[in-house]
Structures are given as C-alpha cells and as structure tokens.
Amino acid sequence: MNDFKYWLFTLHILLIAFGLILPSELFGYIITIIIVGFTIFYSKNGLLLLFVIFPVRPFLVEINGGYILLADLILLTAVCIAVYQRSQPISYWIKEYKWAGLFLSILIVGLLSGLHTGISVPAGLFQIRALLITFLVIIFVKESHWQRTELDRIIGISIATALFVCVHGWVEKISSRHWLLPAEWRDWNLASANEMRIYGLLANPNVLATYLLIVFFSTFLLKNTNSRNKPLMIIRILLAGTSLLTYSRGTLLAFAAGAVVFIILRKAWKQVLPLFLYAVVSFSLIYYPMDRVSEMIDESGYFNTTEEERPPDQVQEEPASPIIKENNVLIERFKEMFSDQTIQASAEWGRIYVVLKGLEIFQDYPLTGSGFATYGDAASQSYSSPIYERYGIPNNLYTDNQYISLLVSTGIIGTLLFLTLCFLMIKRVWQLKNNFWRSISLSAIATLLVSGLFYNILEDKTFTLYFYFIIGYVLNKEKLEKYYEMD
Template sequence: MYRFTGWVFILHIILIIRGLIIPHPLMGYFVSLVIVLSSLVYLKNGLFLLFAFFPLRPFLVEINEGLTYLGDALILFILGAVFINKRPWKNLFKNYSWLAAVGVFLLIGLISGLLSGISLTAGIFQIRALIITVLVLILAKEITWRKGDLQKIIWISLGTAVLLSLHGIVEKLTLRQWLLPEAWTEWNLASANAMRIYGLIGNPNVLATYLLIVFFLTFLLKKKTWWLIPVRLLIVGTTLLTFSRGTLLAFAGGTAIFLLIYRYWKKIIPLTLYGVAAFVLIYYPVVSATELIEENGYFHETAQSDQSESNSAAKKPVTVKENNVFIERFKEMFASETVQASAEWGRIYVVLKGVEIFLDHPLIGSGFATYGDAATQSFSSPIYEEYGILDGLYADNQYIALLTETGIIGTLIILTLFGWLIYKLWNIQHRLWRTISLSAVFVFMISGLFYNILEDKTFTLYFYFIIGYVLNKRNMETDYEMD
C-alpha cells in the first residue's frame, strides 16, 4: 500500500492520455474513477501522480473537463485511506491543533462573504481553492517514506518540467499556434503578454514558479548524470522566456536566504553560470528565431489570393524586438508610466481599492468570493458595482486579498500560523532540511506580494509537501547533501 509501483504509474498516465484522445466528459470521469480506486491500493502512486497532474491540469481540463476534480479526489481519498489505516485521530488534536485556527479563518471568510451577499456555492468554491493542497501536508507528515521515494518524485517532476519546457519553446516559435487548445490560441493577449510563454500550465507566472521549483530540486538528486546540465539549462532558459519578474525576485530572495543560513556561498558561481548560459544558449536563440519567423509572416493569416503582393506585404505584422525585453521589463517596473498605469488599473489600483473596501469592513473583511480571488473569476462579486470595480479583476497580491476579504482577524490568524511554522522549522535538527524549508517559506512570502500564492495549486502542492516531509519524524532519508 505504501510502495510506489512503476507499472501502475505508467497505467495512470496511459489512462489520462486516453481521456485526451476521447475528450468526452464521461471518459474523463471514468478515467478519474479508475485512477482514484487503484490509488486506494497503491497510495503512493496516487500521491506521486499529483506532481505530474497539477502542472498539466489546466491543459488536461481544457481538453476533457471530466478530469477537473481528479487531483482533489486523489488527495481526499488517499487522506481517508491513510487515516483509516494509521488511525492518527488518536493524537489528532495534539498533532493538528493548528487546523482549528485554519477552520476559524475559513469560517470568517465564509460568514463575512455570506453577509456581503455571495452564494454558498461561491464560498465553498473559494474554500476549496485555499484548502485542498493543505491536506498534502498531512499526507506527507503521516505517510512512512522509504528510501528513494523523494528521488522518484523529483524524477517525475523533472520529466514533467522538460515536457513543459519543450512545449513552451514550440509555443514561442509558432506564435502560440501549435500544440495548444483552440480556445487558447484565440486568447486576446496584450502585446506585453503575447511574447510570454504560457505553456500547458496556462499561465507564465505559474509556469516560471514550477520550473524554478524543479530546477532547485534537481540538486537533491543522488544520481548525477552529465545530461542534467543541459536539462537545467533548458528549464532556466524556458523560465526566462516567461518574463516573470515576480517569480525571479521571489526565488532570488529564497536563494539568498538558503545561502545565508546554509553558508553555501560557493554555490553562487554555478547558479550564476546557469543563468548566463541559459540566457545565451536558450533565451537569445529562441527569441531571435521567433522574431525571424514573425518577420517572414509565418503562422499569420495568409493574404487572399486576389490581393496584390504589395498589399500583402503592407499588411505584415509589426514585429516587436524582444532581445532586450527581459532587461527592459525590470527597468520599467519603477518608470513613471508604469506607476501611473498601475494606479489606474494595475497592482497599485488593486491595493488602493482593497484598502478602501477593508476600511469599510475592518474586522472580518468583505468575505470570500468578493475581491480578486479565484471565486470571483467564476462567480460575480456582490460588491463590485458598489465600489466601481469591473468584473475579471484578480488581486495578484495575497496580502491585500487576505486583508480585504478576512479583515484584521483573518489576516492575524494566517500571520500567526506562519510565525508558528517558521518557529517549528527553525528547530528542525537536520541542517539541510531546515534551510530548504525556511527558504521555501521565504519564497512563499515574497511571492504573495505578486500573486495569490495560496491559490496556486502547483506551488502549494510542492510547498505543503516539503513542509510535511520535513516535519515527518519517520522520514528515513536524512542523509541528503546538495551537489
């Protein structure tokens, strides 16, 4: 039950591919059912599958909506099986008393949201968005890990990251015309976003976050092979092609914390070399090739046969030079034009409007599904008309979302929980795992300035797993060292 079986994992992958070949929702439901039921016998297979499923979930669900709740079902059913077999409820209050605080936080968000006029469905939708991957922490803490299990997760993650990277480069070179769902190719993206890689994950920032997680995990691989170097370059180069400033800043801060605590300063040189080499060998050639392809009119609609050659040439799209865009995106962060645009509808606007709503609901906020969270993307917020907010706003700032929706009480609960977590992690005896987990918390906290990071299933899957794994006293692999 607690062993990973290779042929079962391959069978699960084949079933998911079958769901893509026959994209009917009933086939998706059938595939999900078979995978979940088999995972009750092979628990680790179901858990390990999450590390390939969640990064690909947006694409899989776009093709077959019957796969929508496969990840949720796996987590819930595996958790139930673990509790039944291990019976950890005997010490439940002692080991998971912090869940009471989480429950109070969720209750505050739900009640305040209902008072603001949201539907119960919208409130539950948001609770699910926040809590589902938290359960992975419990799984990682309760399951007995065998030697080599973590290695398997890293290899699965690495394979998935390579797939996403190669696909992202194809997406870039074909101007988002190949290997994407038809609905995605028709997205009306602003010019600043059109040049970014969205990938099968459907979001450049989430893609960059995932790729950097996997990049750093590869340094924990015990089997060192020469081809890890080009694979890491591919991953970093693809990350650069997402032009994700917030992600790069968050991981730069997390890396600095790691080097500071672990005192592993000699790692700065190879990490810098990976960045420079990826820019020269991956980023620059792909961008240059894309510009050449665009200048020659490939993947654009062909002119009608009766139009003259001169008229066709006149309608060639204007190509935006991207070779300096990566640097320019960082330089423009504090430009007056950027600040003005941000204040009108960007991040500054979101913060100022959030503070305005918070001042009207200071104690428990306006509630879940009311301001820039995942639920407001699917359900209309009842307060947007009152505050003159257009539908579709996404906070992209976890702190202002928390403060606005749950007020002082909800925000203090979350900050207290993270303070307690930092205290627990600081007291871990194993030096490397203590450093990794604290660095992950720091990346989490910085990312919250740029994204609704608690709703990012891919990031939180890895984050909560690492925390649970580190806190698992039965963990057998404590002899890790960085390469």
C-alpha cells in the first residue's frame, strides 16, 4: 500500500516526540524500527516524514542518539520498495539512470583517492553517505505516481515544520541561546559576529536560512484562494523574517539568483514587487523587532551569569570574526563583505584561505584529488585527515565551498564529471514541455550552483531533499501537473 495515511503520520510524530521526552537510545532504536517497519507498507508516509525529520535532525540526534539512522533507513526502505514494486528488468534501470553513473563515478574517484592518500574505509563511506543518501530521493520520486494533492500535502507539512522551527529560533534569539537548546549547544564558544545569529534546530544558521527560504518559495506553489491569501501572506512574512535573523548572506544571494532565473524564464515581472514588499515587511515586522528585543534583554543583564570555566576539549573552537561590531546588523554584514579588513581576515582564516590552501593541495593531487575525508568535508569533521599536519591545516576546517571541496577531493577528473552531470541535468530540464516546471527546475539548479560558492551544498540534507524531489518529479514520465500558478 502506498497511500498516505494521516493517522500513521500523526503516530510517527508522537513516537518521535516520545523519544525526546524520554531520551533513551534504546527507545530511539525501537521507534526507528517501528517507523521503518511501517514504511515497508506505506512508503509515501515514510518519505513525507523526512520533510519533518531532516529540518530538525541535528536536534533529534543530539537529544536521542537512537535516532541517528532514522532518516537514512526510512529513505533506503522507501527506495527499495519503489524499485521492487516497479518490477522492471535491469535494462530499464540502466537506460533510465545511466546519467547517474556520473554521480557514482565521482563517489568512486573520491573514495579510491582518499584510500590512496591514507584515509580509513569508514571515513570514505561516511562521506559517500553524506553525498548519496538524499540523491536516492530522485529514484523514489521518479518511480512513483504523484498527484497535485500530494504535492500540496508536502508543502503543508513543510510549512507546519518551518513555523515550529521559526518559533524555536525566536526563543533562541531573545534568550541569547539560553533556552530550548541542548546543553552542549549552549556551551559553544561562538565568535562575536556569530553570537547574534540564530542556529535553530538545524544547528547551523546557513542551513536554517536555506530551509526557511525553500519553504517560503514553495508556498507560492499553493493555489491562491481568498481563504488562503491572508494566512499565506503572514506565513511568508514569518519565514522570510526569521531567515533574516540568520544573517546568512550567501543564502540570500543564492535564492535571489534562483528567483531571478524563475522570473526571467516565466516572464513573471509582476512578482518582483511582491517579493520586494515581503522583504521589506519581514525586515520591519520580524527581523528588526526581534533584534531590538534581544538587544534590550541582553543589555538588561538578565542572562549574565558567571559561567564555570570549561575544559578546552568541551569548547567548539571557531575562527575569530573578521569584523566585530557592537551593533552588527544584516545590512552591515553586506556592507562589510568586500571591505579591506574582511578580505585580509578571509585570506588569513576564512573563505579565501580555504580556496588558496585547497589550490595548494590540488597542485599535489591534480588528476584524481586527495580524496574524500581529506579536506574540509563532512567526513573530515568526524575523522582526522591524513594531510592536515603536512599542510598546517587546523582540524576543524570546513571548506564552505562545494567547488573547492570537489576539486581537492576528486581532482580534474571528478570536477569534469560533476560539470558534465550539471550540463546533462540542465539540458534534460530545458527540454521539458511544461514551462512552469522547467522554470522551477532551472531556478532550483541556479540556486544550487550559486550556493556551492558559499557552502558544501551537496552535504545539506534539507536542501538536497527538496532539490532531488523536484528533479525526480520532473524526470517522471507521467504527465506533469499544469495547474500550479503563482499568486
């Protein structure tokens, strides 16, 4: 059975909440087994549950370690069921997914290069999982039939989850990270410029901003009616305003690029003014008041307490902020992006440093790269890199640049494979007869490509969940829905 069941979805949410109230790892594993078991019979329930789990997964795992495999097992189970139900010969899968061989080739190059450099097998598999797990969404979505109501349901689930995440972010902001956070998260030693940012249940301001803006733009896919108009406007203001509280410049630039691509392709010039108004209203009604309230509470000294000195191994070290201002705001962050002081600090320890150091490593491993888990990727955060000591790289480095990460880890071969995959994807999407979904897909690809300049975007499970869903949906040979229109 593949139909969505509300009662089962509610049961899954209650079970997950139970595992947070009683955070026993044993309970977490038992709940994982129960949910995965139901996914065998109700695979779409499992997939839709991922639109709740991934946006809060860091928090879930921090509270209850038994949830660490929950999302992965749900997705793997759902994909296996979809493949089994299709009952197609091997020739079908080779024909339909031969382009995916490019992606698998990148993973193989990264793994073999890493093993040659000296990483462990678990480290290499860790990075493969980071890149591959949500990629499987394409297969499930492409091999399943989707109706308009099901896409609306995904958006509705995303809105409810995002609003929950927003409320948590507001509490985090006004409490100066004292309330509703795990103790370990409260103890993070953040740089001054990062203390004012909200990290949310995703434990990362950039990932949080990406998620909120995805949901913001997805609300425009809902058919506009008189009963929905005002609630949707309020929801968009809340989502956009909260995303501003992350001070995530790269995310704003990436989604602005995606929005421009969509507007040009659809010739939706009338949408420019509403988007601008949402930005202004969100800044005025959410960002600015929340920022002022937080500042007033902070100045009152309400949360000023004498903290016990923590051992160095319990402190999450981060590089010093290039510019420290007493009243740093979003506008100032954009102004200072290209200042001499910012550029100098970035070259010493920042994005420029990451690129220059990456190019230095690339010169020693030009063809196939130094491999996964060797330079600033997800795996190198959990496993020690065999080349850091040689190049004088600190252990906590994260590239925050998908292109330099790919170039260093897979070299010229891996980079060419990735560029070829992007070209084929753009070509395939461009050939879609449905102009609306062609525009959505190309704008999503534009957002992905621009985000790669600022983040390791392919490791972002929330972004790739939505992105790969879109790609899987438009690759589906079933007739695409024609009735989605912007407000």
